[in-house]
Amino acid sequence: MNTITLNNGVQMPQLGFGVYQIPLAETAEAVYQAIKAGYRLIDTAAIYGNEKETGEGIDRAIKEGLVTREELFVTSKLFILQTPEETAAETIVHSLSVMNLAYLDLYLIHQPYGEVYGAWRALAAAQKAGKVRAIGISNFKSAKMIEFVGLTDVKPQINQIEVNPWYQREEDQIWHEKYDVQVEAWAPFAEGRHDLFQNPELAAIGQQYGKTVGQVVLRWLMQRGIVALAKSVRPERMAENIDIFDFSLTEADMKRIAALDKQESAFFDHDAPQQVEWFMNRMLDTEK
Template identity: 35%
Template sequence: MLTRRILPKLNLVKSSIFKRSIMSIILNPTGQAMPQVGFGLWKVPQETCAETVYNAIKSGYRLFDGAQDYGNEKEAGDGIRKAIADGLVKREELFITSKLWNAFHSKEHVLEMTKKSLADWGLDYFDLWLIHFPIAQKYVDPATRYPPNLLYDVDAGTMEFEDVPISETWAEMEKAVELGYAKNIGISNFAGALIIDLLRYAKIKPSVLQIEHHPYLTQPQIVALAKQRGIAITAYSSFGPQSFLELNHPGAQKVGLLLSSDMITSIASAHGKTPAQVLLRWATQRGLAVIPKSNSQTRLAENLNHLDFDLTEEELAQISGLDCGMRFNDPADWPGQIYIFA
């Protein structure tokens, strides 16, 4: 007879290390507290990134979510070092997340690139180190192009892939923990079947799953799976199509903006909150972490301080009812028509 092992539910606690009252999620298996609200570094320009991070720390942010592919790790680290030097925060009060890019999945490159990212940030360790996508692309030497982005051959506009199983990459991620390069390791953009397979052989279980999650893409099955297995969930693109309009994503043109939705604005008005705060609270009230970004100091504070009200069960259901399966960050939409498996 098959049996299920139910792991402890994720705990939400107020973390005492923060000057402000910020809820935190306790991660398995380390017991480390991860702030439930962080600042996402995707699309933050290099020229303003250091100042943006510094200002976010001044506003009370303690979690910063980066990635090798964002191309701004060094600048983000500059902002952190300035904040520490100015006495705004201590390193142990910050929770820094970054992600291993697709071109560095093989066992020859995982630890090498982990150390590169740490050097770019100017850090001794990551609080959380994620596999960005469960897709192994052909290695690109950083001396040639960094970050390599999606294309292997830029002139030809093609992507090339390598035959590297997730098990090989994950074993090296576990070594990153053993060597002190990362306190927690996790996954991003993984489907349910891949998660179940990973859990079969992982010596260190993933602490966090990061997924695209907004009212147009609620992904209830994978959310339930992660919670049942004791894996915390971080939602990205919480505002749906907002971040993809400037990328001319076709899907963003097909659906209305959540921030101007009649339903969302009506619920926001009823609570005396902004539409952004409602969208974030819809996620955090259901136990997920969020990583919004903004270049506005006012919106920075609003996004961070959205935990002081609760949506009704009816409102939560209404917002979830907007689900139409609209995924904006889908590898099937990646550029290039020729796929070469090496």
Template identity: 40%
Template sequence: MTRVPRIQLNDGHSIPQLGFGVFKVDPAETERIVTDALEVGYRHIDTARIYGNEEGVGRAIAASGIPREELFITTKLWNDDQGATTTPGAFDRSLERLGLDYVDLYLIHWPTPANDRYVETWNTFVELRETGRVRSIGVSNFLAHHLERLVDESDVPPAVDQIELHPYHQQPATAAFAEQHEIKIEAWGPLGQGKYPLFELPEVTSAASAHGASPAQVVLRWHLQRGHIVIPKSNRRERMVENLDVFDFELNDDEMAAITGLEREGRVGTHPDEFN
């Protein structure tokens, strides 16, 4: 089984650097797909309430026979559940759907700035962490100015900011602020979600040829060497294996710089200041 390195978080816990995401995974197929992921070696599973597949993730975990302490499970609070009075109940329901006593990481899914509840919600997350039913707390899709409010208005910084990040959209301002405050960056859509021809670019294909790797493996390796936590997804077992098989080669400085040079603010998802 591939041994995935762990990244130390600012709260004393650690997270497997490579995980498996279930965004847009059909709830009816989730148990089978997550079972495949666990069988090929993934131990970090990332879901969310809005994905509608927490139950399937929970069933796969329960049937796996893998000790709970060997797993790292993330879920997320959806936007309409933000607020001091609604967040605890939403968290309880996620735990129930997952069939777990605790989650390893709980994220605010979007800042939804028009509602202006993310600071209030964050302070409620801090209280949830103190119950022991969530080990680490963080955010998703937060830009630098959203993070700055949390840092200024709370004594507890997020452990993780999960953001859209791939070679065409690297979010340098958010990444720099996160690094300054020891907030780890976790990349969703790490391969560009098929919206850009990353796998056809010479910066990627030349490195793939040099290392006997696929273009996808090269992009994932770029993330890992940048220090990102990364959560690729696939419904196909052979692709799950391929995405996990990225620890036996290393990109050189020139290859890393060439891929980093692809930045062009190529956002795939909605802008966090506009998603409410």
């Protein structure tokens, strides 16, 4: 497994497993199977509602001797309603408690809304207290990331953003490199949108190496120096997605993939009014 060194010296696996949208009853098993398949980076979030089940999968893998806690890199995220400083501090403690962990490896501000500066002070304090090893942001556009870095004392280690063949974020990556904030890709497969898994260009690139579309996409992200999170509930796909360290894409392959960029999210724009409205409603829902 490739590793990446963050701006505070913490090392993390470059490829990870995400649990977004995994049905609650399947989460613990999926996390356990992912660890069994070799994943060491596990990504959840308070809003996914499955921190407890994620913790159970981790616990089982540790108890069965598949892995030690120190070998894992566990991430969770703070949702919008929890952003005021005090609530953020409580939420970190809550995440640790429901996941049954003494510390998290990474904690992120999930969305770029609300009082993110107060939340950041709580994350920085948690990091100082040893509750989290690395802290970061998510879904911050480059301009907002630059503003955030400029106005805070502790630099984020990570910005977790959408990156996939349809939305490649090359310019954003350059800005993040300039500020030494590591880009982590969510939805590397765009959840299959625009028929990603059937794309003839990606399939043809893979055929040269006996690799699948999914493997080509993840390999492309590895070669760009991006951390990637892939999700699957199927053990055979978990194994497929991690089997990407025995081949390399050529410059020509990378250029063919670069040509697929639509320069637009496969999901939504975080600044679109209807999207912000959706998030605000979601926030109110979670308060009930």
